[in-house]
Amino acid sequence: MTKRLYYHDTFLHEFEGTVTDVINGDKPAVKLDQTAFYPTSGGQVFDTGTIKGDAGEARVEQVEETENGEIVHYINPADFENVRPGMKVRGTIDTFRRRDHMQQHSGQHVLSAAFERLYKMPTVSFHMGAETCTIDLATAGVNDEQLKKAEVLANQIVFENRPVGIRFVSLDEAKTLGLRKLPDVGKDELRLIDISDFDLCACGGTHVETTAQIGMILVRKLEKVKQGYRVEFVCGDRALRAARKDFEALTQAAALYSAALGEVPANVRKSLEEIKAGQKQQHKLMEELAEFWAERLVQTTPLKPEEGLNGAPGIKLVKQVFADRDLGFIKLVAQKVAKHAGVVALLGTTQGQAALVFSRSADVNVDVSALMKEAMASIGGRGGGSKDLAQGGVPEAGKVAELIEQVASSDRL
Numbered sequence: 001m002t003k004r005l006y007y008h009d010t011f012l013h014e015f016e017g018t019v020t021d022v023i024n025g026d027k028p029a030v031k032l033d034q035t036a037f038y039p040t041s042g043g044q045v046f047d048t049g050t051i052k053g054d055a056g057e058a059r060v061e062q063v064e065e066t067e068n069g070e071i072v073h074y075i076n077p078a079d080f081e082n083v084r085p086g087m088k089v090r091g092t093i094d095t096f097r098r099r100d101h102m103q104q105h106s107g108q109h110v111l112s113a114a115f116e117r118l119y120k121m122p123t124v125s126f127h128m129g130a131e132t133c134t135i136d137l138a139t140a141g142v143n144d145e146q147l148k149k150a151e152v153l154a155n156q157i158v159f160e161n162r163p164v165g166i167r168f169v170s171l172d173e174a175k176t177l178g179l180r181k182l183p184d185v186g187k188d189e190l191r192l193i194d195i196s197d198f199d200l201c202a203c204g205g206t207h208v209e210t211t212a213q214i215g216m217i218l219v220r221k222l223e224k225v226k227q228g229y230r231v232e233f234v235c236g237d238r239a240l241r242a243a244r245k246d247f248e249a250l251t252q253a254a255a256l257y258s259a260a261l262g263e264v265p266a267n268v269r270k271s272l273e274e275i276k277a278g279q280k281q282q283h284k285l286m287e288e289l290a291e292f293w294a295e296r297l298v299q300t301t302p303l304k305p306e307e308g309l310n311g312a313p314g315i316k317l318v319k320q321v322f323a324d325r326d327l328g329f330i331k332l333v334a335q336k337v338a339k340h341a342g343v344v345a346l347l348g349t350t351q352g353q354a355a356l357v358f359s360r361s362a363d364v365n366v367d368v369s370a371l372m373k374e375a376m377a378s379i380g381g382r383g384g385g386s387k388d389l390a391q392g393g394v395p396e397a398g399k400v401a402e403l404i405e406q407v408a409s410s411d412r413l
């Protein structure tokens with residue numbers, strides 16, 4: 001078993017040790033007789049740093065614990081030559097990263113205890129991410145008011161700068177102390193983190209000495225998860241960075257509206273309402289415009305000179321290329337043209353993605369999807385639709401008018 005120096009002194013950033021084992025492989029690693037490096041466990045992530053001995057220095061990139069209680073320091077493969085079994089080393093952990101983890105982990109204990117004290121909501125899991133942390137509360141519901149009150153109480157405990165103690169007790173003794181959470185692992189001796197008169201919890205993590213070192217505890221998000229509710233939060237320096245980022249984003253939004261920060265939500269709401277109303281109005285105008293176009297095209301198109309088959313009336317062949325209207329619009333026109341009797345419409349657009357749209361009236365016996373397939377086959381394009389309405393993309397906008405003329409002279413019409 002590796003002796004865990006961080007169990008007793010979480011502010012120990014430098015220590016002496018001896019290399020007990022060197023592991024070669026894809027991820028080379030060393031074991032030490034004792035270490036201040038924290039291995040990933042209990043929701044807290046590992047420390048990083050260096051170990052330095054006579055043979056040189058090795059960068060510690062990851063630290064994990066084995067099932068039998070040994071701590072494995074994974075080192076940068078490039079530094080493998082710098083470690084030897086039996087070598088005396090000086091370990092140095094990255095202090096900023098450790099402090100960050102301590103702020104998050106101690107903050108978690110305080111926040112979890114606040115939910116437990118106020119609402120009897122137990123914490124069932126804790127996750128420390130690179131940017132934020134989460135706890136999962138086993139509860140059927142949490143409302144915004146409860147969230148706020150737990151955050152206020154947690155920060156109150158921070159402001160009171162309460163001592164945070166570490167002590168070791170037997171499992172039997174621990175059972176009499178009313179711990180917030182008893183671990184399920186069968187250990188004879190438990191390490192307790194004692195936030196004075198507020199929270200007592202079995203934990204192997206690294207913690208602050210007094211609650212003020214946690215800094216601000218900021219709740220960021222609440223979401224429903226399978227086992228209850230997940231609360232996202234950040235503490236200390238992360239809280240400062242998160243608040244700064246929010247402030248900058250909000251300041252930019254406020255500048256766009258020439259408004260005060262607090263007026264941003266009302267301005268955004270108003271903008272969204274205006275956009276919605278504008279879109280509705282635009283849709284209505286497009287419908288009207290398409291109606292006018294359809295009307296005009298049908299009125300100004302002469303009957304195809306030759307009579308239809310067996311003396312049936314001839315059809316009107318409506319042809320038009322739109323350079324300034326999109327596919328959605330010409331489809332609308334095609335549909336409206338088809339409402340008139342005896343018409344086939346061959347429409348094209350060169351705005352954006354060039355395309356063709358063909359349609360026919362219900363009383364005309366022409367399969368426009370067959371016309372579209374022919375047109376597409378001649379340019380290697382793709383298109384399809386029904387006998388009444390078909391569309392296809394044209395790779396070259398310059399070909400649109402030409403294709404329409406080609407289809408207009410088809411034997412099928």
Ligand SMILES: [Zn+2]
Pocket residue numbers: 042105109202203204205
């Ligand atoms: Zn803990």
